[in-house]
Amino acid sequence: MKLGHLFSKVALLLLPLHTDALALSGKPHQFIVPEKRAPLQNIITWDEDSLFVHGKRIMFYGGEFHPFRLPVPSLWLDVFQKIKALGYNGVSFYSAWTLHEGKQGSFSAEGVFAWEPFFDAAKKAGVYLIARPGPYINAEVSGGGFPGFLQRVRSNLRTPDEDYQEASRNYIESITRIIAKAQITNGGPVILFQPENEYTLGADSIVFPDADYMNGLMQQFRDLGIVVPFINNVAFPNGVNAPGTDAPVDIYGHDAYPLGFDCANPSRWPDNAIPTNWRDLHMEQSPNTPYMLVEFQGGAFDPWGGNGFEKCAALLNHEFERVFYKNNFGVGCTIFNVYMPFGGSNWGNLGHPGGYSSYDYGAVITDEAKLMANFLQVSPAYLTAEPGRNTSGLYTDTNAITVTPLIGNKTNFYVTRQTRYNSLDSTSYKLRLQTNYDVGGFNVLYSSAEIFTWKKYGSRTVVVVYGGPNELHELAVSNTSGGTAVEGSGVKFSNRNGNTILNWETGSTRRVVRVGQDLYIVILDRNSVYSHWVVSTLPEGSYTHDSTASSDLIVKAGYLIRTAEISSGTIALTGDINATTEIEIIGGGHENINSFTFNGEKLQHTKDRIGFIKATVPFKAPEVKLPDLSSLSWKYTDSLPEIRNSYSDAAWTDADHAEPSNTYWNLTTPTVLWGGEYGYHTGSLITRGHFTANGDESSLLLNVSGGSAFGFSAWVNETYLGSWPGYDLYSIANITFTLPNLISGKKYVLTILSDHMGYFGNWFPGYNEMKTPRGVIGYELQGHDAADVKWKITGNLGGENFKDRVQGPLNEGGMWAERQGYHLPSPPMKDWEDSKGPTAGISKAGVGFFTTSFNLDMPKGYDIPLSFVFANSTSGTSGSAVLAYRCQLFVNGYQFGEYINNIGPQTSFPVPEGILNYHGTNFVAVSLWGLEAEGARVEGLKLVHGPIIQTGSWERREDAY
Numbered sequence: 001m002k003l004g005h006l007f008s009k010v011a012l013l014l015l016p017l018h019t020d021a022l023a024l025s026g027k028p029h030q031f032i033v034p035e036k037r038a039p040l041q042n043i044i045t046w047d048e049d050s051l052f053v054h055g056k057r058i059m060f061y062g063g064e065f066h067p068f069r070l071p072v073p074s075l076w077l078d079v080f081q082k083i084k085a086l087g088y089n090g091v092s093f094y095s096a097w098t099l100h101e102g103k104q105g106s107f108s109a110e111g112v113f114a115w116e117p118f119f120d121a122a123k124k125a126g127v128y129l130i131a132r133p134g135p136y137i138n139a140e141v142s143g144g145g146f147p148g149f150l151q152r153v154r155s156n157l158r159t160p161d162e163d164y165q166e167a168s169r170n171y172i173e174s175i176t177r178i179i180a181k182a183q184i185t186n187g188g189p190v191i192l193f194q195p196e197n198e199y200t201l202g203a204d205s206i207v208f209p210d211a212d213y214m215n216g217l218m219q220q221f222r223d224l225g226i227v228v229p230f231i232n233n234v235a236f237p238n239g240v241n242a243p244g245t246d247a248p249v250d251i252y253g254h255d256a257y258p259l260g261f262d263c264a265n266p267s268r269w270p271d272n273a274i275p276t277n278w279r280d281l282h283m284e285q286s287p288n289t290p291y292m293l294v295e296f297q298g299g300a301f302d303p304w305g306g307n308g309f310e311k312c313a314a315l316l317n318h319e320f321e322r323v324f325y326k327n328n329f330g331v332g333c334t335i336f337n338v339y340m341p342f343g344g345s346n347w348g349n350l351g352h353p354g355g356y357s358s359y360d361y362g363a364v365i366t367d368e369a370k371l372m373a374n375f376l377q378v379s380p381a382y383l384t385a386e387p388g389r390n391t392s393g394l395y396t397d398t399n400a401i402t403v404t405p406l407i408g409n410k411t412n413f414y415v416t417r418q419t420r421y422n423s424l425d426s427t428s429y430k431l432r433l434q435t436n437y438d439v440g441g442f443n444v445l446y447s448s449a450e451i452f453t454w455k456k457y458g459s460r461t462v463v464v465v466y467g468g469p470n471e472l473h474e475l476a477v478s479n480t481s482g483g484t485a486v487e488g489s490g491v492k493f494s495n496r497n498g499n500t501i502l503n504w505e506t507g508s509t510r511r512v513v514r515v516g517q518d519l520y521i522v523i524l525d526r527n528s529v530y531s532h533w534v535v536s537t538l539p540e541g542s543y544t545h546d547s548t549a550s551s552d553l554i555v556k557a558g559y560l561i562r563t564a565e566i567s568s569g570t571i572a573l574t575g576d577i578n579a580t581t582e583i584e585i586i587g588g589g590h591e592n593i594n595s596f597t598f599n600g601e602k603l604q605h606t607k608d609r610i611g612f613i614k615a616t617v618p619f620k621a622p623e624v625k626l627p628d629l630s631s632l633s634w635k636y637t638d639s640l641p642e643i644r645n646s647y648s649d650a651a652w653t654d655a656d657h658a659e660p661s662n663t664y665w666n667l668t669t670p671t672v673l674w675g676g677e678y679g680y681h682t683g684s685l686i687t688r689g690h691f692t693a694n695g696d697e698s699s700l701l702l703n704v705s706g707g708s709a710f711g712f713s714a715w716v717n718e719t720y721l722g723s724w725p726g727y728d729l730y731s732i733a734n735i736t737f738t739l740p741n742l743i744s745g746k747k748y749v750l751t752i753l754s755d756h757m758g759y760f761g762n763w764f765p766g767y768n769e770m771k772t773p774r775g776v777i778g779y780e781l782q783g784h785d786a787a788d789v790k791w792k793i794t795g796n797l798g799g800e801n802f803k804d805r806v807q808g809p810l811n812e813g814g815m816w817a818e819r820q821g822y823h824l825p826s827p828p829m830k831d832w833e834d835s836k837g838p839t840a841g842i843s844k845a846g847v848g849f850f851t852t853s854f855n856l857d858m859p860k861g862y863d864i865p866l867s868f869v870f871a872n873s874t875s876g877t878s879g880s881a882v883l884a885y886r887c888q889l890f891v892n893g894y895q896f897g898e899y900i901n902n903i904g905p906q907t908s909f910p911v912p913e914g915i916l917n918y919h920g921t922n923f924v925a926v927s928l929w930g931l932e933a934e935g936a937r938v939e940g941l942k943l944v945h946g947p948i949i950q951t952g953s954w955e956r957r958e959d960a961y
C-alpha cells in the first residue's frame with residue numbers, strides 16, 4: 001500500500017449518538033409493501049431504502065466487469081472469485097452489440113462471446129448481476145457498442161425513428177432472450193436490468209428525454225421476458241426517467257466520476273469536487289427508491305498519448321476510495337457499483353478511438369474497498385438508517401470536521417471527514433456520542449475504531465476493528481463484566497455504568513481482548529486488516545444473505561482467499577499466495593476442527609488457547625523459462641503488395657456510391673470513399689484511386705478520418721508520397737503531397753492505407769457522432785478532374801461478411817496479411833524470408849509482417865501474467881522527433897495490441913493465459929507499418945512475466961487455448 005498523503009482524510013465511524021445533541025429531522029419512515037413494487041415477480045423487490053432478495057434486505061456492493069475484454073471464458077470465474085473475496089456481492093456487465101452483430105440480421109454469441117459461461121461463473125461464485133445490454137453502452141467500445149452498419153441508418157440513433165428501431169430489433173431480441181433465461185426468476189444470477197445507458201442529455205434537434213423511446217424500449221424488453229426491475233444510470237443526477245416522469249424506470253440511479261479523468265495530476269483533488277447535495281436531490285427526484293450509484297468512479301480511462309494507467313491508479317487510490325466512497329455511504333447509498341474493479345483489454349480493435357489497447361482503467365481489485373464492503377455487509381442497520389445533513393461543530397468540537405449522521409431506528413452511523421475535504425492537515429477532534437451496534441447479541445455502545453467485520457459462532461462473537469497508525473481509539477460494550485487481554489498488551493480497560501470501555505493506541509501488533517465471556521475483539525491497524533478475508537463455507541453457488549452468519553470464516557492470509565469448505569472436521573481453503581504465508585483462522589473453526597488444508601494440501605496446524613487455528617503455507621518459487629524473442633527464428637513477408645505495379649485490385653469493392661447512405665456526413669468527393677458505406681468498419685482501410693495521367697498533375701490533397709492517433713500513408717504506384725504520422729488529438733487530418741512527374745497517357749494508382757481507431761461513441765442522442773466516417777473523406781488531385789478517378793476500397797476480408805468467426809467481427813483489419821488470414825496460427829510460410837523479426841525492421845515506408853512461434857511450459861499451479869513489451873526510448877509523448885511506426889501484435893490469431901511508437905503511452909501488452917497457450921505452442925505475428933521514407937525498426941520486443949502467484953485449484957483451464 002503506497003501512502004500518498006500522510007493522514008487519513010475520513011473515517012466511517014460507527015459512533016454513538018448523544019440523543020439530546022441531535023437536532024435532525026429524519027423523514028418519516030413510510031411503510032411500503034415491497035411486493036407492490038414488483039408486479040412481475042416477487043424475488044427482487046425494493047422500498048425506499050434498499051433492495052430485497054427473497055424478502056431479505058441486501059446491500060448491493062458491486063463492480064463492472066466486461067467478459068468481452070477478457071476473451072477467455074475459463075478465466076471469468078477467477079475474476080468473480082476475486083471480486084467476491086472483497087466482500088462484494090454483485091457485478092454489472094455490458095454487452096457490446098458490435099461484437100454480436102457485425103452483419104445486420106446475423107446475431108451470434110458463441111465461443112468467447114457466449115454469455116452462458118459468464119452467467120454460470122457468476123452463479124458459482126455467488127455474485128448477483130446487473131445486466132446492461134444497451135443497445136447503446138458507450139463503455140469506451142468502438143461506436144459505443146453500435147455496430148458499423150448503423151452508420152448507414154439515416155435517422156437519429158437512440159430515438160424512436162423507424163430505421164433505428166428496425167436496425168436495433170434483432171440485437172435486442174437476441175440478447176434479451178439470452179439474458180432473460182439468466183434472471184433470478186429462472187434460477188440465474190441476474191437481478192436488475194438497465195435499458196439504455198447514461199440517457200442523460202440530448203441534442204436540441206430531437207425530443208429529449210423521449211418518453212416514447214424509453215417506454216418503447218422498456219416494452220420491448222418486457223415483451224421478451226425481462227421481469228426483474230429496470231434501473232437507469234443518468235450520468236449525473238438530473239432526474240431523467242425517475243419514477244414520476246413519463247418514462248419511469250423502477251429504480252432510478254446515477255453515475256459519478258467526481259475526480260474526472262485527470263490522470264496527469266494524480267494527486268490533484270480540486271476544491272469542492274466532493275458531492276454534497278445528492279441526498280437532497282434524491283429526495284426531490286426519487287424519494288421512494290433506494291439510493292443507487294450504478295457507476296461510481298473506480299478508475300479512469302486514458303487516451304492515446306496519455307499518462308499511463310499507473311497514474312490513473314494513483315489518482316483513484318485507496319485515499320480516494322476512503323473519502324469519496326464513504327461520502328456515498330453518507331447519502332445512504334445501498335446499491336453501490338464501481339466502474340470498474342477489473343478492466344481488461346481492448347483486444348481486436350474493440351476499443352473506441354479515445355483509448356488504446358489496455359483497458360486497465362487503473363482498476364485495481366483493491367484492499368481499501370474490501371474494508372468498506374465487508375463493513376457494510378455486516379451492518380444491516382445501515383440499510384435503513386436515515387441520512388442526515390452534513391454538520392460541523394454539532395457532533396464534534398471543531399468546524400474543521402464535517403459529520404454526516406445516518407440515524408437509525410436503533411443504530412446510527414457517522415461519516416466524518418475534513419470540512420475542507422481535500423485538506424492534508426491532521427485534525428484532532430472529539431466525538432461525544434452514544435448508541436448501539438449489535439454484534440451478535442453484544443451491544444457496542446460506541447467505537448471510534450472502524451469495524452472490518454464481525455461474525456457470530458455459537459455463543460462466541462468475533463469483531464475485527466482497526467485504525468490508522470498511532471490513532472487513539474475507544475470502544476465500549478454495554479452490560480458486560482469487564483475485559484481481559486488475551487493477546488498482546490497496551491489496551492486499557494475501564495468500567496463505567498456497567499459498560500466495559502477499551503482504549504488503545506493503534507499499532508502494528510495485533511491485540512485480542514475478550515469482553516464478557518464470549519466477545520472477542522481483534523484490534524488491528526489498517527495495513528494489517530488488508531490481509532484479512534471473509535470467506536463463506538456455504539456450498540458453491542450460495543448467495544450469502546446473512547453475512548454475519550457462522551458459515552463465514554474470518555481468515556488472516558496473504559494475497560487472496562477464494563473459497564472455504566468445512567467437512568468432517570477439516571477446514572479446506574483455496575487461495576493464492578505470493579510468498580510463504582501464515583494463515584490463521586481467527587473467526588470460525590474454533591471448535592471441532594482437526595485438520596486444515598490449503599489448495600488441497602494438508603497443513604501442520606496449531607490451535608491457540610482461544611481457538612485460533614494457524615498454519616504456514618510454503619511458497620515454492622517456480623522456475624519460469626520464457627523465450628528470448630530476439631533469438632527466435634522469424635519469417636517475414638511484405639504486407640503491402642498493393643503498391644506493386646503487378647498487383648490487381650479487381651476483386652476489391654468499387655467505391656462508386658454517388659449518394660451516401662450516411663446522411664450525417666456531407667459528401668465532398670464524387671463518390672463515397674469512406675469504409676462504412678461499403679461494410680468496412682475496423683482495423684485499417686485501403687483505398688485505391690485509378691486514373692490516366694494527363695501530365696499536369698502536381699499535387700494530391702488527402703483529407704482522411706481515422707479517430708484519435710490514427711495515421712495514414714499514401715503512394716502513387718510504387719512511389720511513396722508521404723504519411724500523416726498521427727498525433728493523439730487528431731481524428732481527421734489533411735495533407736497535400738507533391739506528386740512526381742506523371743507521364744501523360746499512362747495509368748496510375750493511388751494507394752492510401754489508413755488506420756481505423758474505432759468509431760466515436762454516440763453519447764448525445766441527436767448528434768449521431770457515431771456516424772462520423774472513417775477513411776478518405778476528401779481529395780483534390782491538382783491538375784486533374786477529381787471525377788475522373790475511379791476508386792476501389794477494402795478493409796477486412798469480407799467486410800460485414802467477416803471471415804473470422806472465432807475472434808469476431810472486429811479483430812481483423814484491411815492489411816494484406818490480415819486479409820490472407822496470416823495472423824492466424826501456422827499460415828503457409830515456406831516462401832517467406834527468414835528474418836530476425838520486427839527488430840530487423842523494414843527499409844522503406846510500407847508494411848512488413850513478421851511471424852514466429854515458440855513453446856511455453858509454464859509451471860502448473862501458478863498464476864503468472866505474461867506481457868509483450870516494446871522498447872521505447874520516448875514513451876508517452878507525441879514528440880515529432882520519434883520515428884513514426886505502428887505495430888499490431890497478434891497472439892494465436894487474437895490481435896492483442898496496437899503499439900504506436902510515436903504516440904504511446906502503452907508499451908506493455910498483457911496477454912492472458914488461455915490466449916497464450918501456457919503448455920504448448922504459440923504463434924505470434926507482428927505487423928510493422930513504417931510511416932517514414934526510411935522505414936522502421938522496432939527497438940526491442942520481449943516477453944516478460946509479472947508477479948508470480950501460487951494459486952488455488954479453482955477450475956484450471958487445462959483445455960484452454
Ligand SMILES: *[C@@H]1O[C@H](CO)[C@@H](O)[C@H](O)[C@H]1NC(C)=O
Nearest residue numbers: 028029030031384408409410
Ligand atoms: C425499529 O426496530 C424494531 C426492532 O427491530 C422494529 O420492530 C421496528 O419496526 C423498527 N421501526 C421502524 C420504524 O423501522
Ligand SMILES: *[C@@H]1O[C@H](CO)[C@@H](O)[C@H](O)[C@H]1NC(C)=O
Nearest residue numbers: 001558559577578579947948
Ligand atoms: C505480495 O502481494 C502483496 C499484495 O499485492 C504485495 O503487497 C507484496 O509486496 C507481494 N509480495 C511479494 C513477495 O511479491
Ligand SMILES: *[C@@H]1O[C@H](CO)[C@@H](O)[C@H](O)[C@H]1NC(C)=O
Nearest residue numbers: 644645646717746747748749
Ligand atoms: C501503375 O500501376 C498500374 C497498376 O498497378 C499499372 O497498370 C501501371 O502501368 C503503372 N504505371 C506506371 C507508369 O508504371
Ligand SMILES: *[C@@H]1O[C@H](CO)[C@@H](O)[C@H](O)[C@H]1NC(C)=O
Nearest residue numbers: 663664665666667771772773
Ligand atoms: C453538413 O452541411 C450542413 C449545411 O452546411 C451543416 O449544417 C452540417 O453541420 C454539415 N454536417 C457535418 C457533419 O459537418
